[in-house]
Amino acid sequence: MRSLLRLWRMSLMVLCLIANPAMSQEASQRFIAKDATPSTVLLVRSTTDISIFAPALAAFVAANPSVEIAYEQWGSNALYANSLGACEGTATPADVVISSGVHQMVDLVNRACASAYQSEFTAQLPAARRWRDELWGITREAAVIIYNTDLVSAEDAPRTRFALLDLMRRSSADFMGKIATYDVEASGLGFLFAFMDSQEATTFGGLLEGFARVDAVATCCSAEIIEGVDSGRYKIAYNxxxxxxxxxxxxxxxxxxxxxxxxxxxxAFMIPKGAHQGATAGGFLDFLLSPRGRALLSQSTLIHDSNSDETAANESATRYIPIGPTLLVAMDRHRRARFIEKWRDSFGVDAVK
Structure with missing residues (x-):
């Protein structure tokens, strides 16, 4: 009965998002070059926080004063539902969709919801960061473990998943309710990271058991998790x-x-089928992939330089999430339902914030 109720709850959430995809648009902002009178409005829907993406957006309109960017910030699940609705003719399409829910974007391309585009910049991308000339990876961002340095000693800070497992086993009382991660049902990014863990790591089952042992908290958003660890509400956050x-x-x-x-x-960057400003969208993609655009994304921490810190010595441990058809496995309805049910069994309803 509990499994049926949870599956019903998950289905109801998806149906609500599809029925009213605008419900999770989180913020919006317009970008216009100084003293410009734009003749073109580029509608960009993205999961990227406005404050982080703003320098690149402002630089693009400064270089293209005839273009105004209407930027909308969305949650990944709602953006997927909205984009699917636009593809099916029940919502207004954006000119650009950018999402950290890469598996969802691959699904949209597979459903013929994207427009093709080619340029010298897209051709330079490695195969793992482009698919069908309809989906392109524009950033390089890591899934990390964070901890409160006042509450967790350097010796206890887990540098591997095995160390995190050991910490949860031997110090469960100290970390009760104090470990957080994404809610895989509310966050498309959280689902993707957890699903990739399940494919990559022999530790995944043990992590779920450990999270259950310490009453770990699953929550929706990066900002909430980061603030929670910084303030001491949580001691450690994973992924x-x-x-x-x-x-x-x-x-x-x-x-x-x-x-x-x-x-x-x-x-992942996509130009949706039906985009009104497809040519301008292609120009925006080229800008983001150009040296100038990449420099701006690096300054905004959206492109991680592996040569700048401890990952340089451990590049062999890097695992890239490929942009391509292998991610369609994560979108299989039955597999997803079983995965979320297993996750919910580990966390429990009360642990989801």
Whole structure:
């Protein structure tokens, strides 16, 4: 009965998002060059926080004063539902969709929801960061472990998943309710990271058992998790998007790139089928892939330079999430339902915030 109720709850959430895809648009902002009178409006829907993406957006309109960017920030699940609705003719299409829910973007391309585009910049991308000339990876972001440096000693800070497992086993009382990660049902990014863990790591089953042992908390958003660790509400958080950790100084945060392997994500850029400004969207993609655009994304921490920190010595442990058909496995309805049910059994309803 509990399994049926949870499956019903998950189905109801998806149906609600499809029925009203605008419900999870989180914020919006317009970008116009100084003293410009734009003749073209480029509608960009993205999961990237406005504050992080703003420098690149402002630089693009400054270089293209005839273009105004109407930027909308969405949650990944709602953005997928909205984009699918646009593909099926029940919602207004954007000109650009950018999402950290890469598996969802691959699914949209597979459903013929994207427009093709080619340029010298897209041709330079490695195969793992482009698919069908309809989906392109524009960033390089790590999934990291963070911890509160006042509450967790350097000796206890887990540098591998095995160390995190050991910590949860031997110090479960000290970490009761104090370990956080993404809610895989509410966060498309969280689902993707957890699903890739399940495919990559022999430790995944043990992690779920450990999370259950310490009453770990599953929550929706990077900002909430990062603030929670910094303030001491949580002591450790697992699989946090490292680019967001680096955007604002935090007094009490330690950051670990797991030494057994570190997942790296590349946000996916798509020009939807039916985009009104497809040519301008292609120009925006080229700008982001150009040296100038990549420099701006690096400054905004959206492109992680592996030669700048501890990951340089551990590049062999890097695991890239490929942009391609292998991610369709993560979108299989029955497999997804079983995965989420197993996750919920580990966390329990009360642990989801």
């Amino acid at each position: 946090v998007l490292g680019s967001y950790v680096d955007t604002v100084p935090h007094a009490n945060l330690g950051v670990i790139y797991p030494e057994d392997y570190t997942l790296f994500l590349s946000r």
